[in-house]
Amino acid sequence: MSQTRTFSGGIHPAYNKDLTSGFETVKMPLPAKVTIPVSQHIGAPANPIVKKGDVVKTGQIIAEPGGFISSTIHSSISGKVLTVQPEEHPMGQKVMAITIESDGEDSWIDLETVSDPFSKSPDELKEIIKKAGIVGMGGATFPSQVKISPPADKKIEYIILNGAECEPYLTADHRLMVEDPESIVKGLEIISHITGVKKLYIGIEVNKQDAIKKIEKVLGTNGTIVPLEVKYPQGAEKQLIKAITGREVPPKHLPMEVGAIVFNVATAAAIKNAVCEGKPLIERIVTVTGHGVSKPGNFMVRVGTMVSEVVEFSGGYTEDAAQLIMGGPMMGRSVASDSIPVIKGSGGILVLPEKEVLTDSWGPCIRCGMCLRACPNQQNPQLLGNLIEKGLFSRISEEKLEELVLDDCFECGSCTFVCPANRPIVQFFHMAKAYFRSQKRK
Amino acid sequence: MNEILIAVLILTGVGLVAGILLSYFSKVFYVEEDPRIDQVENALPGANCGACGLAGCRDYAKAVASGKDIPACPVGGPETAKKVADIMGSEAGEVEKKVALVKCAGTTERTTRRGQLVGIHDCRSASLIGGNKECRYGCLGFGDCNEVCPVNAIHIYAGGVAIVDPDACIGCGLCVKACPLGIIEMVAVSRKLHVLCSSKESALAVKKACQVGCIGCKICSRKDSGFIVEDSLARYEGTENSSDAPFVCPNNVIVDTRVYSTKEFIESASAMEHFNSEKETYKEKERQEKAAAAAIAAEKKKAAAVAPKEVAGKEKDEVVPTKETAQISSVKEVDKKEEKSDQISDSTPVSNSGKED
Numbered sequence: 001m002s003q004t005r006t007f008s009g010g011i012h013p014a015y016n017k018d019l020t021s022g023f024e025t026v027k028m029p030l031p032a033k034v035t036i037p038v039s040q041h042i043g044a045p046a047n048p049i050v051k052k053g054d055v056v057k058t059g060q061i062i063a064e065p066g067g068f069i070s071s072t073i074h075s076s077i078s079g080k081v082l083t084v085q086p087e088e089h090p091m092g093q094k095v096m097a098i099t100i101e102s103d104g105e106d107s108w109i110d111l112e113t114v115s116d117p118f119s120k121s122p123d124e125l126k127e128i129i130k131k132a133g134i135v136g137m138g139g140a141t142f143p144s145q146v147k148i149s150p151p152a153d154k155k156i157e158y159i160i161l162n163g164a165e166c167e168p169y170l171t172a173d174h175r176l177m178v179e180d181p182e183s184i185v186k187g188l189e190i191i192s193h194i195t196g197v198k199k200l201y202i203g204i205e206v207n208k209q210d211a212i213k214k215i216e217k218v219l220g221t222n223g224t225i226v227p228l229e230v231k232y233p234q235g236a237e238k239q240l241i242k243a244i245t246g247r248e249v250p251p252k253h254l255p256m257e258v259g260a261i262v263f264n265v266a267t268a269a270a271i272k273n274a275v276c277e278g279k280p281l282i283e284r285i286v287t288v289t290g291h292g293v294s295k296p297g298n299f300m301v302r303v304g305t306m307v308s309e310v311v312e313f314s315g316g317y318t319e320d321a322a323q324l325i326m327g328g329p330m331m332g333r334s335v336a337s338d339s340i341p342v343i344k345g346s347g348g349i350l351v352l353p354e355k356e357v358l359t360d361s362w363g364p365c366i367r368c369g370m371c372l373r374a375c376p377n378q379q380n381p382q383l384l385g386n387l388i389e390k391g392l393f394s395r396i397s398e399e400k401l402e403e404l405v406l407d408d409c410f411e412c413g414s415c416t417f418v419c420p421a422n423r424p425i426v427q428f429f430h431m432a433k434a435y436f437r438s439q440k441r442k
Numbered sequence: 443m444n445e446i447l448i449a450v451l452i453l454t455g456v457g458l459v460a461g462i463l464l465s466y467f468s469k470v471f472y473v474e475e476d477p478r479i480d481q482v483e484n485a486l487p488g489a490n491c492g493a494c495g496l497a498g499c500r501d502y503a504k505a506v507a508s509g510k511d512i513p514a515c516p517v518g519g520p521e522t523a524k525k526v527a528d529i530m531g532s533e534a535g536e537v538e539k540k541v542a543l544v545k546c547a548g549t550t551e552r553t554t555r556r557g558q559l560v561g562i563h564d565c566r567s568a569s570l571i572g573g574n575k576e577c578r579y580g581c582l583g584f585g586d587c588n589e590v591c592p593v594n595a596i597h598i599y600a601g602g603v604a605i606v607d608p609d610a611c612i613g614c615g616l617c618v619k620a621c622p623l624g625i626i627e628m629v630a631v632s633r634k635l636h637v638l639c640s641s642k643e644s645a646l647a648v649k650k651a652c653q654v655g656c657i658g659c660k661i662c663s664r665k666d667s668g669f670i671v672e673d674s675l676a677r678y679e680g681t682e683n684s685s686d687a688p689f690v691c692p693n694n695v696i697v698d699t700r701v702y703s704t705k706e707f708i709e710s711a712s713a714m715e716h717f718n719s720e721k722e723t724y725k726e727k728e729r730q731e732k733a734a735a736a737a738i739a740a741e742k743k744k745a746a747a748v749a750p751k752e753v754a755g756k757e758k759d760e761v762v763p764t765k766e767t768a769q770i771s772s773v774k775e776v777d778k779k780e781e782k783s784d785q786i787s788d789s790t791p792v793s794n795s796g797k798e799d
Contacts, residue, residue, distance in 0.1 A: 088572075092570060092571040092572035093572055093578075094572075094578060333571070334557075334560075334571070335557075335571075336556040336557030336571070336572065336574075337556055337557070357560075358560070359560050362561075424561040424562050427561050427562050427567065428562065430567075430570065431562065431564075431566055431567045431570060434566070434570050435566060438622075
C-alpha cells in the first residue's frame with residue numbers, strides 16, 4: 001500500500017465513528033406511511049403525476065423531472081396516496097410532498113433486470129439511471145444522469161469513487177463498503193462503461209481498513225484504491241481530486257474542468273441496483289447515531305420514512321437528548337422537529353445530548369488567522385465573515401463578490417470549528433449566499 | 443509697522459488677482475443647470491432614504507427637473523407633491539401618504555414555538571431554517587426591519603413582534619425590502635382596518651400554529667365587501683372601514699386603528715380586554731337582532747300559513763325555474779311557441795307549464 005495522500009488545510013475533529021461502525025446494517029420494517037418530497041435533489045423540483053386517492057406500487061414513478069437538472073421521484077412503498085400538499089422538509093422550508101399510506105404488502109412494479117449491463121449502449125444506461133432517479137448520495141444530491149453526461153469538449157480522464165466518509169459520526173458508506181463491495185465495484189464498472197474512462201480510483205480514508213481490504217479483493221486490477229489521510233473534509237469533491245490526481249479544480253468550476261468525475265460509493269451501488277436489478281432509488285442506509293439515541297446503528301430506510309420513526313426504531317431518544325441534526329455534525333443541518341422525512345440525501349441522523357450542544361455566545365473576531373489555515377479551499381473566512389457580520393455584504397458589488405469567491409465555499413465548517421471566538425462563520429456564509437440567491441431571483 | 447503693511451498689501455494683491463481670475467473663469471466655464479433642481483431639492487424632506495428608488499433627494503430633484511415621469515416622493519406626502527408641482531408648474535397627482543405595517547400579531551404566548559435558535563440572531567438567518575415559530579409567516583422578531591429604519595419607527599416590545607409606529611414612520615419602505623418573510627406592507631393612512639396576519643396556510647395549519655391567525659373563513663368579507671380573501675388569507679382593500687368588521691373575526695385578527703393603535707392591539711392586555719368586552723356586546727346585540735328577526739319571520743310564516751291557498755298558488759307560478767325545467771317546458775311548448783314567444787324571454791324564461799297542463 002502506498003503512502004496516504006491528502007490536501008492542504010483541514011481539521012481533525014473527534015470522529016466518534018465507533019458508535020456505529022461495528023454493527024451490521026439492519027433493515028427497518030416498512031413504515032405505515034411515507035411522505036416523499038418532490039424536491040430531494042439540486043435543481044428544479046419534480047412535478048407530481050399522482051393525485052389523492054391513487055393506488056401506487058413500490059417503485060412506481062410518482063413525480064417526473066421538472067427540468068434538465070432534476071430527478072425522478074418514486075413511491076417507496078405500495079399503497080394509496082393520501083395527500084399531495086406542502087409538508088415540512090429537512091431543509092427547513094415547506095416543500096410539496098406526496099404522502100402515501102402503506103397497504104402493508106410492498107408489492108413492486110415489474111422490474112426490468114439486465115444480466116449484462118455492458119451489452120447496453122451508454123445512452124440506454126443513462127436513460128435507465130435517469131428513470132431510476134439516482135442522485136449523488138453523499139449529501140449534495142446532484143442528479144447522476146447530468147453528472148455522467150459531460151459536455152463533449154470536456155475530456156474526462158478519471159472516475160473517482162468517494163469512500164472517504166470524512167464526516168464525523170457517520171458510517172453509512174463504511175458499512176456499505178464492508179457489506180456490499182460487489183455492488184460498488186459493479187457500479188463503478190458501469191460508470192466506466194458509460195463514460196469510456198479507464199482510470200478508476202476509489203479513495204478511502206485509512207481508518208477504514210476493513211473496507212479497503214474488502215474492496216481491494218473485489219476490485220482486483222480494474223482500478224486503484226487510494227488510501228487517504230484521516231482528515232476533514234477529505235471527502236469533499238475538490239479536496240478528493242486534489243489528493244488523488246494532484247490537480248486543483250479552479251474556483252467557480254466543476255471537477256470536469258480538470259478531467260475528473262466524482263461519485264459517492266453509495267451512488268455507485270445505487271446505479272448498479274438501477275441497471276442490473278431495475279430498482280429505482282427508494283431506500284438508503286442511514287446512520288442513526290450520537291449519544292442522544294439509545295441504540296445507535298445503521299439502518300436501511302425507505303425514502304419518506306419519518307425521522308421520528310427511525311429514531312424510535314433505534315431505541316428512541318435518551319433523556320438528555322437536546323439537538324437533532326440531519327447529516328453529520330460538520331455539514332448537517334440542525335432541525336427543529338423530527339416529523340420530517342428521510343430523503344435521498346440523508347446519510348445520517350445525529351442526536352446530541354445536552355452537554356455536547358454548543359450554546360455559548362460568540363465574540364468578536366480576534367484576527368488570529370486560524371480559520372485561514374483550516375480552510376481547505378484557501379479562502380479567507382475571516383475577512384468574508386467580518387464583512388457579512390457588519391452587514392456590508394448587501395453593499396458588495398457583484399464583481400467584488402466574484403473576487404471573494406464566496407460561491408466556492410462549500411460550507412464544510414472547518415473555519416467555525418477552529419474559531420476560538422466561537423464565531424458562526426460558516427453560518428454567515430450560508431446566510432449571505434441565500435441573500436445573493438434571493439437578489440438574483442429578483 | 444512696515445512689515446505689517448507689506449503683508450497686508452501682498453495679501454490684498456493676491457486676493458484681488460485671485461478674485462478677478464475666479465470671477466472670469468466662473469463666467470467662462472459656467473455650467474448651465476436647471477435652477478429648479480435646487481428648488482425641488484429644498485422642497486423635499488431631505489432624508490435621503492432612497493424610497494423613491496433613486497440615490498437620495500438630489501437625484502430625485504434632478505429626475506423631476508429633467509421632466510421624467512416618476513412617482514411622487516412617498517415620504518413627503520401630498521404637501522411636498524404640491525410644492526414640487528408648483529415649482530415645476532404642473533398638476534400634482536393624487537399622493538397618499540403610506541406607512542409600513544407588520545402583518546403579524548403572533549406574540550410569543552399566542553404562537554407555537556419550534557426549536558431554539560442558537561448562533562446568528564437575525565431574521566435573515568432564522569428564516570433560512572424556517573424560523574422559530576410554527577408559522578412560516580410569523581414575525582421572527584430579531585429586528586432586521588428596525589435596523590434599516592432611518593427614523594427608528596419600528597420597535598419590538600415584550601411580545602417579540604415588530605410593531606411600526608405609524609406617526610413616526612416616514613413611509614420610505616426600506617423595511618419592506620429588509621423583511622425576509624415579506625410580511626411588511628405599505629398601507630395608506632386613510633385605511634383604518636388591517637388584517638394582522640400574513641399566513642397563507644390552510645385553516646388547520648394556522649389553528650395549530652397561532653391563536654391569532656387568519657384562517658380565511660370569509661366572515662369579514664360578508665360584513666364588509668372591502669375584505670378580499672385569497673389563498674386562505676384576508677386583506678382589506680375597501681374604503682368603507684366598517685367599524686363592526688373587527689368583531690366578526692373569530693380569531694381577532696382585524697384591528698380598527700381608530701379605536702386601538704396596532705401596538706395596543708397586539709401588546710396591551712387591557713386593550714384586548716376592552717376589545718373582548720366590546721365584541722361581547724356586539725355579539726349580544728347581534729344575537730338579539732337575530733332573535734328579533736327570527737321572531738318576525740316566524741310571525742310572517744304563521745300569517746302565510748293561514749293565508750288563502752290561491753295566493754300561495756299564484757306565488758308558485760311566478761317562481762323562476764331552473765334551466766332544465768325551462769328546457770322541458772320549452773320542448774313541451776314547441777307547438778305553441780310562436781304564440782307564446784313574447785312571453786318566454788331568453789334570459790329568464792318563465793314557466794307556465796302548470797297552466798298548460
